[in-house]
Amino acid sequence: MSKSVDDLRIVSVTCPDEATALAIARLAVERRLAACANIVPGVRTVYRWMGEISEDSEVLLTLKTREDFVESLYTAIVATHPYQQPAIEVTALADAGRGVAAWIRAETGGEDSTALPKSFKPVE
Incomplete structure (x- = not known):
């Protein structure tokens, strides 16, 4: 059974490359703004920008966080x-x-991490 997740959020952002996604991911995790980040390369994005349809290769970055840190x-x-x-x-x-x-x-600083079992490792 899962614990209440009312205050938890997934923040997603597309990035032009893996280096950008990694820089943002490391910053967010180091500052404890996110518990973890997933970097998914190979995203193809089709969008309208400034009146024109564009198509780009991008990297998807997702971050797990709390509403307080959004x-x-x-x-x-x-x-x-x-x-x-x-x-x-x-x-x-x-x-x-x-x-x-x-x-x-x-x-993300919301609970004492020592309360987690020593063997706990989230499976993504």
Whole structure:
């Protein structure tokens, strides 16, 4: 059974390359704004920008965080991201496996990480 996830969020942003995604991911995790980041290369994006349809290869970055940190995470992404207007999407986490909700809270400063079992390692 999962723990309540009402305060947990997934923040997604597309990046022009893996180096950008990795820089943002490391910054977010080091500052404890996110518990972890997933970097997914090989995303193909088709979009309309300034009246024209464009198509680009991008990298998808997803970050697991708490609602309390979304604004700070947004600010960090915008300050680091090379796009004029990065596409940042915030989604409520619908469910989490056993221990994952506690782990996200612990790694973002919300709960004491010593409360987690020593052998706990989230499986993505």
